[in-house]
Amino acid sequence: MASIxxxxxxxxAWADKSVPEVLAAPVSALKGVSDRQGDLLKEAFGIKTVADLAELKYVGWAQALAALDAAK
Structure with missing residues (x-):
């Protein structure tokens, strides 16, 4: 089970929200992500929510590459 x-x-503003609410939130709900950066993610990749960001295939690819590097 994952924890964070x-x-x-x-x-x-989002710290007291449920996980489903956070996943439906704009990416600017993440600490350090500005509204402008959220707009850029939307423009570049169609990312509107935290869930969209989590499902972005490029994020998965980068995580897999980092895991391969850490395993060596």
């Missing part, structure tokens, strides 16, 4: 400290990854 939501206070460390979410903007203060």
């Amino acid at each position: 400290d939501l206070d460390k990854v979410l903007d203060k």
Whole structure:
């Protein structure tokens, strides 16, 4: 089972929300992601929500490459 400290990854306005609410939130709900950066993600990749970002194939590819590198 995965766990995460939501206070460390979410903007203060989203820290008390449920996981489904956060997944439906704009990517700017993530700590350190500005509204402008969210707009750029939408323009470049069609990313509107945190869930969209999590499902982006390029994120998965990058994570797999990093895991391969860490395993050597």
